[in-house]
Amino acid sequence: MNALLVKDVRIVDADHQLAGDILIRDGIIWALGRKLLPPRGVPVLQGEGRTALPAFIDLHAHFRDPGFPEKEDLLSGARAAAHGGFTCVSLMPNTDxxxxxxxxxxxxxxxxKRHGLIEVYPVGAITVGLMGEELSPMEALAPWVWAFSDDGKGVEDHELMLRACRKAAGLDRVIFPHCEFQGLSDRGLSEELMVARDLWLCRRTGCRLHLAHISTPGSLELVSLAKERRLPVTCEVTPHHLCLTREEGDYSVNPPLPDREAREALVKALKGGPIDAIATDHAPHTPRDKAAGAPGISGIELAFPLLYTRLVAPGVISLSELSRYLALQPARILGLRKGLIQVGYDGDLMLFSDEEFTASEDFFFSKSTNTPLLGTRLSGRVWATVHRGEVIYLDGAVKGRDFRDHREVI
Ligand SMILES: [Zn+2]
Known part of the structure; x- marks a missing residue:
């Protein structure tokens, strides 16, 4: 029997807060309560002094595999995800x-599946080779992908995007646009114009839309209007757009870091605004590519500590609210029975402590350490990640060859 008992933890999810034990059997949360008596031989994860949240689900990451193993590959990406408290990751198609x-x-x-760490949810390309010229074989891709995106750039051709939306609606798949028109001097406007166009295409075709990394107050306003009209639209914002500003130090990332005012608007939108999910846009690069100007942040491992330190610890949002954006809502968007710590849900957990640490180069399991946070003190260190009842990360080690298993067995 696959089972695990997590003992003596503070349990928080989007709907509940309690203290006690969590019993997972056959990958599913089986019981919650105080002093649960496990069946004989069940391993115990002693969680005293720690908080358990539903494991996180990242709707937007780049693992660079196939094609760019020097930046990341599926194994290093999965290890980084486990280290960050994530058990499910949606992968963008800009690979080679x-x-x-x-x-x-x-x-x-x-x-x-072979690595046996996390679940991946591929995103298929909207256009062949992400060239923006010809639709990909969307029908053939549909059984393997949950969404279609040309992430990295916007689909500029209106007719092509209209056809993509119609096709996706017929296939019951999501269009996941990276909104950016090239050639506008105002970067915010280039995002907002494409958000407006894609919302209108959603209205005309009935296609489900999930907007990638929106970053301006204008985009929030447009999504709010669309939601008032009950369009099938969701959107995500990244941890770096919520926590960093270009005034504090610019860093090459797309969309660019917000100014102070825009950041405040994004954070405010977490309190009853139109944001559905926080997604990392994990974008690993080698130092050489970064020096050559490649935009992006290796963000999946520091996402939670950053959000915890900058938003939860100072009381801007609650831990329950953060859990809604990192677990429950992404699970709903993907259609998974995850994201809450409740009986019948998948046994996916992350446990953390308030321990402070420095985000140094040797912190990372990712192959890439491109982040403006190197050297920063953060708290909310991930202690353990559990995927369907199996411990995949524990106290500095990811499941694998050198995994030191600290679990006590009754
Ligand atoms: Zn993008």
Missing amino acids: PVCDSPEVARYLLAEA
């Missing part, structure tokens, strides 16, 4: 080859 064929999507799923 691009995920514009069922073969690439099937490769991602098979490799993730």
Whole structure:
């Protein structure tokens, strides 16, 4: 029997707060309560002094596999995810080859299964080779992907995007646009114009839309209007757009870091605004590519500590609210029975402590350490990550060859 008892923890999710034990059996949360008596032989994770949250679900990450193993690959990405408290990651198609064929999507799923750490959810390309010229074979891709995106750039051709939205609606798949028109001097406007166009296409076609990394107050306003009209639209914002500003120090990332005012608007939108999820846009790069100007942040491992330190610890949002954005809402968008610590939900947990640490280079399991947070003191260190009742990260080690298993066995 696959089972695990997590003992003596503070349990927090989007709906509840309690203290006690969590029993997971056959990958599912089986019981919650005080002093649960496990069946004989069940391993125990002694969680005293720690908080358990539903494990996080990242709707937006780049694991660079196939094609760029010097930046990241599926194994290093999965290890980084486990270290960050994530058990499910949606992978963007800008790999080499691009995920514009069922073969690439099937490769991602098979490799993730072979590694046995996390679940991956591939995103297929909207256009062949992300060239913005010809639709990918969306019908053939649909069984393997939950959404379609040309992330990295916007689809500029209106007719092509209209056809993509119609097709996605017919296939019951999500269009996941990176909103940015090229050639506008006002970067915020280039995002907002494409958000407006894609919301209108959503209205005309009935296609489900999930907007990637929105970053301006104008985009929030447009999404709010669309939600008032009950359009099937969701959106995400990244930890770095919520926590960092360009005034404090600019860093090459796309969309660019917000100014102070825009950041405040994004944070405010977490309190009853139109934001559905926080997604990392984990974008690992080698130092050489970064020096050459490649935009992006290696963010999946520091996402929670950053959000915890900057938003939860000072009381800007509650831990329950953060859990809603990192677990419950992404689970709903993907259609998973995850994201809450309740009987019948998948046994996916992360446990953390208030321990402070410095985000130094040797902190990372990712192959890349491109982040403006190097050297920063943060708290909310992830202590353990549990995927369907199996401990995949514990106290500095990811499940694998050198995994030191600290679990006590009754
Ligand atoms: Zn993007």
